[in-house]
Amino acid sequence: MNGLDTPSSLRTRHLRIGWWALFVFALLGVSLEALHGFKVAAYLDASNEPRRLLWRLAHAHGIGLSLVHIAFAFTAGAMPSPPRWASPCLTGALLAMPAGFFLGGLLPVGGDPGAGIVLVPLGALLLLVAIGATARGLR
Amino acid sequence: MTPVLTAAIAAACVLPLSLRLLAARRVVLANVLWLTVAIVIGIAARTVTPDVPLEPTSRPVERLGDGYVGSGTCTKCHPGEHASWQQSFHRTMTQSVSRPALRAIFDDLQLDYFGAPVSLHWRGSELFVRLSPDARGRRNERKVVQLTGSHHAQVLWYETGNQRELGIVPMVYRIAEQRWLPFPAVFLIPPQLREPPLPGTWNGNCNGCHTTHSMPRLDTDRVDTMAAEFGIACEACHGPGERHTTANANPLRRYGLHYGGKSSDDTVAQPTRMSSARSNEVCGQCHSVSIVKQQHFDTWRDHGSPFRPGEELAQSQLVVSPQDRSAPELHRKLEQDPQFFAHTFWNDGLPRVTGRELHGIRASPCYVGGEGERSLSCTSCHRMHREQDDAREPSAWASSQLGQGMDGNAACTQCHPKFEDATALQAHTHHAPRSAGSSCYDCHMPHTSYGLMKAMRSHSIESPSVARELQTGRPNACNLCHLDRTLQWTQNRLQEWYGTEPSPLDEDQRSVAAGPRWLLQGDAGIRALAAWSSGYEPARAASGHDWLQPYLAQLLSDPYYAVRFVARRSLMTLPSAPSLAGYDELAETGRCQETTARLQLEFAATSTRSARTEILLDEGGMQWDTFRRILARRDDRPVFLAE
Numbered sequence: 001m002n003g004l005d006t007p008s009s010l011r012t013r014h015l016r017i018g019w020w021a022l023f024v025f026a027l028l029g030v031s032l033e034a035l036h037g038f039k040v041a042a043y044l045d046a047s048n049e050p051r052r053l054l055w056r057l058a059h060a061h062g063i064g065l066s067l068v069h070i071a072f073a074f075t076a077g078a079m080p081s082p083p084r085w086a087s088p089c090l091t092g093a094l095l096a097m098p099a100g101f102f103l104g105g106l107l108p109v110g111g112d113p114g115a116g117i118v119l120v121p122l123g124a125l126l127l128l129v130a131i132g133a134t135a136r137g138l139r
Numbered sequence: 140m141t142p143v144l145t146a147a148i149a150a151a152c153v154l155p156l157s158l159r160l161l162a163a164r165r166v167v168l169a170n171v172l173w174l175t176v177a178i179v180i181g182i183a184a185r186t187v188t189p190d191v192p193l194e195p196t197s198r199p200v201e202r203l204g205d206g207y208v209g210s211g212t213c214t215k216c217h218p219g220e221h222a223s224w225q226q227s228f229h230r231t232m233t234q235s236v237s238r239p240a241l242r243a244i245f246d247d248l249q250l251d252y253f254g255a256p257v258s259l260h261w262r263g264s265e266l267f268v269r270l271s272p273d274a275r276g277r278r279n280e281r282k283v284v285q286l287t288g289s290h291h292a293q294v295l296w297y298e299t300g301n302q303r304e305l306g307i308v309p310m311v312y313r314i315a316e317q318r319w320l321p322f323p324a325v326f327l328i329p330p331q332l333r334e335p336p337l338p339g340t341w342n343g344n345c346n347g348c349h350t351t352h353s354m355p356r357l358d359t360d361r362v363d364t365m366a367a368e369f370g371i372a373c374e375a376c377h378g379p380g381e382r383h384t385t386a387n388a389n390p391l392r393r394y395g396l397h398y399g400g401k402s403s404d405d406t407v408a409q410p411t412r413m414s415s416a417r418s419n420e421v422c423g424q425c426h427s428v429s430i431v432k433q434q435h436f437d438t439w440r441d442h443g444s445p446f447r448p449g450e451e452l453a454q455s456q457l458v459v460s461p462q463d464r465s466a467p468e469l470h471r472k473l474e475q476d477p478q479f480f481a482h483t484f485w486n487d488g489l490p491r492v493t494g495r496e497l498h499g500i501r502a503s504p505c506y507v508g509g510e511g512e513r514s515l516s517c518t519s520c521h522r523m524h525r526e527q528d529d530a531r532e533p534s535a536w537a538s539s540q541l542g543q544g545m546d547g548n549a550a551c552t553q554c555h556p557k558f559e560d561a562t563a564l565q566a567h568t569h570h571a572p573r574s575a576g577s578s579c580y581d582c583h584m585p586h587t588s589y590g591l592m593k594a595m596r597s598h599s600i601e602s603p604s605v606a607r608e609l610q611t612g613r614p615n616a617c618n619l620c621h622l623d624r625t626l627q628w629t630q631n632r633l634q635e636w637y638g639t640e641p642s643p644l645d646e647d648q649r650s651v652a653a654g655p656r657w658l659l660q661g662d663a664g665i666r667a668l669a670a671w672s673s674g675y676e677p678a679r680a681a682s683g684h685d686w687l688q689p690y691l692a693q694l695l696s697d698p699y700y701a702v703r704f705v706a707r708r709s710l711m712t713l714p715s716a717p718s719l720a721g722y723d724e725l726a727e728t729g730r731c732q733e734t735t736a737r738l739q740l741e742f743a744a745t746s747t748r749s750a751r752t753e754i755l756l757d758e759g760g761m762q763w764d765t766f767r768r769i770l771a772r773r774d775d776r777p778v779f780l781a782e
Binding site: 045049050109111112 | 216219220390393394527
């Protein structure tokens with residue numbers, strides 16, 4: 001987040017974030033499989049279809065963004081001047097997008113996600129900024 | 140086109156990564172290029188018109204329009220409600236023929252329609268019926284395209300070749316018995332009426348309530364029947380959904396509704412949030428005896444019923460009442476069937492047939508005297524969508540679509556909580572609290588409607604009354620369980636317990652039990668109700684079973700096939716389980732009488748039942764003279780219970 005980040009420190013930070021996040025979201029995936037295994041109605045009933053969809057999205061985005069963090073660690077390590085905004089935005093996206101999907105699925109309203117879903121576009125915006133900044137930094 | 144889109148996006152992501160030789164800037168440019176291609180392909184995929192199969196021209200079709208969007212649209216936002224509707228029998232009221240939809244399993248079937256051969260056979264995924272050869276001896280084979288029902292019976296319909304007109308396959312499949320029966324045997328109609336309904340009956344009549352937004356489009360030279368959706372779907376009760384879906388495509392509106400504190404969305408009808416009167420009419424658009432009003436007839440014929448859920452039903456449909464026979468809509472009906480009222484109603488206006496519950500509810504004090512949420516509505520007890528915490532199997536809910544606990548006294552104690560207390564209940568009913576005699580339903584909603592080859596509960600909440608039976612002919616609730624007791628006995632109890640004014644009774648009403656009288660001298664409808672009650676477990680508990688055999692045996696040779704079927708079913712549940720080997724309900728009456736005589740003789744020879752004159756048993760056995768005397772007074776007026 002500060003301008004003093006070195007490629008090495010960024011690499012270490014994002015590897016750590018990426019692997020721990022991978023662990024957390026893999027755990028979420030196992031939990032979702034367990035909900036399937038035990039046929040939990042709150043997850044599987046047709047009326048809970050939005051929840052099932054949103055939690056799967058939380059899992060998928062969490063895993064995907066974890067991998068992006070790991071990829072970013074190697075990218076940043078190879079860059080002479082790592083982009084200033086990429087790291088905090090990527091971290092924000094990792095928090096906001098899966099959390100938005102998860103909270104949206106926790107208490108859906110009617111056929112729509114709950115209010116937590118507002119975190120998703122925020123996270124998406126942060127992700128776009130991070131990707132753009134990284135791409136720009138590769139010039 | 141989805142796979143193409145997916146492939147394009149995948150290529151956009153993967154291909155540039157493989158081009159390691161490209162400089163970083165080129166990677167970005169390549170990504171942008173490929174993403175642009177993917178987006179263009181995606182847009183193209185959405186605009187390319189998919190291959191649409193040609194619409195059949197020889198059968199009714201589903202066609203959305205007039206604001207109807209179909210249940211497939213509703214499921215996108217209401218998957219739970221859609222899923223529970225999928226489990227209901229409303230959905231399968233009308234289906235296109237397929238092997239999974241047809242409950243009978245066969246490849247080739249030879250049936251007999253009162254001596255005329257009818258065969259059904261599958262050819263691949265298509266079903267064909269072969270009827271009797273026509274006058275020129277030509278083979279008469281038709282493609283069966285549609286079926287009605289999925290709960291009790293299934294009726295098949297074939298293409299007649301006259302545009303979209305359907306004809307009825309004259310054999311009906313009874314699901315519980317797993318048996319094909321001739322159409323006239325399934326319905327309680329005079330036995331001499333053996334002609335199946337005319338071709339076009341479905342187009343002009345059945346489709347009105349067996350589809351969603353039916354459009355008969357039926358003239359002398361046009362049979363162009365269609366419906367928004369086959370079966371009773373979401374929009375039958377919630378109204379056309381186009382306005383709702385269009386408005387709620389806006390997420391801000393949806394979240395405004397979710398979090399804005401508004402209790403309902405005015406773009407869609409919600410029967411549970413209407414007044415009882417309007418809510419009941421949503422169900423009553425089909426569950427009533429009603430006729431499209433004359434001024435709306437042309438609209439109905441071409442564009443379907445103008446009724447929309449939430450509106451007053453009387454604006455578009457005449458809900459028929461025997462008390463008002465002057466309406467012009469009735470003239471044509473009465474010309475076709477002068478006995479229409481007698482065939483359909485008890486003479487106090489309550490329907491004799493099932494599926495017409497609106498009349499009963501409107502006549503109920505719980506509706507008339509109730510206010511606001513305490514006014515009786517269909518949704519007081521029924522749930523059109525299975526509740527999320529309903530632990531019952533979906534099939535258990537679907538059978539009656541009653542809410543949880545609504546199959547017992549809890550239905551009534553919602554508004555009459557004092558009867559949750561066993562002491563108060565017993566003081567009211569004079570029966571043990573957990574007995575059938577303390578069942579609100581059995582006393583206040585007895586089985587006095589007939590349909591689907593069984594007795595069904597009246598939906599008029601009323602108190603047992605001998606006077607009403609004398610006035611209307613409708614069996615009273617007490618004797619539907621106490622079949623072995625006389626009207627006099629019932630009258631005495633009602634007078635003693637509730638201070639009911641006694642009515643004058645004739646000799647038989649004073650001395651012969653109600654059950655035997657109904658079974659022997661009632662009209663065909665009453666005989667069917669009494670025969671069904673003879674197998675009803677609470678009635679067996681109250682009045683015993685060891686005297687029923689000669690009466691039910693008598694009904695095995697009843698002129699009406701439906702009465703025979705109901706009597707046989709009750710007879711088979713007697714602990715003595717008399718042998719019915721060789722008996723066929725569809726045989727000529729003479730042959731059936733042989734079984735009747737045999738079972739009555741068997742009873743006379745083996746019965747150890749102690750004497751009770753009310754049920755025509757004395758020390759010497761059956762009082763056959765009295766039995767025959769009462770039987771000779773059987774009400775043989777034609778009964779046509781048009782379900």
